[in-house]
Amino acid sequence: xxxxxxxGCPIMSSxxxxxxxxxxxxxxxxxxxxxxxxxxxxxxxxxxxxxLLDHLVDEPGxxxxxxxxxxxxxxxxxxxxxxxGVGACAVTFTVGGLSVLNAIAGAxxxxxxxxxxxxxxxxxxxxxxxxxxxxxxx
Numbered sequence: 001x002x003x004x005x006x007x008g009c010p011i012m013s014s015x016x017x018x019x020x021x022x023x024x025x026x027x028x029x030x031x032x033x034x035x036x037x038x039x040x041x042x043x044x045x046x047x048x049x050x051x052l053l054d055h056l057v058d059e060p061g062x063x064x065x066x067x068x069x070x071x072x073x074x075x076x077x078x079x080x081x082x083x084x085g086v087g088a089c090a091v092t093f094t095v096g097g098l099s100v101l102n103a104i105a106g107a108x109x110x111x112x113x114x115x116x117x118x119x120x121x122x123x124x125x126x127x128x129x130x131x132x133x134x135x136x137x138x
Contacts, residue, residue: 026055029117034061038088038115040080041065042073046092049119053090070096074103074116081112088115 029052033041040063041056043049056064067073073089081087087107091100097118107114 024055026052027059030055030059030062033088033115034059036115037084037086039063039084041088041090042067042076042080043090044068044070044073044092044096046096046119048093048121049090049096049117052117052119056090070099071103074100074107074114077114077116078103078107078110078112081107081114086113086115088117090117091119093118093120 033056039061042065043053043056044067045053053064056062065076067076067089070089070091073091077087077089079087089100089103091097100116100118104114104116
């Protein structure tokens, strides 16, 4: 896309510049969702996406809609994309990501712009002996 400062750029932000101490991926994602036209995100809270969901709730112009399960969130985002031009959902690690796959595959086959954000454990946790959800201890 164009730089946000370029004249006539459709992604110009009305938000003030964020200092480095306030910058985060979650905040950036929330702002970008609003900029591309998303005003509702369909979500299933889980331990690996709670911080992101906090950023989505805090973003002006963005509403978080809780869903019963990930497949429902995906199909809601699909329908939203059909009606509004672009849809978004947020799910959690492994089970959540796998559960939303059919809805995302359907949206992909229809060329619908659906953004699916899936949380996950910190990359520093891999290769350690820390117990993570959905890991087997043998």
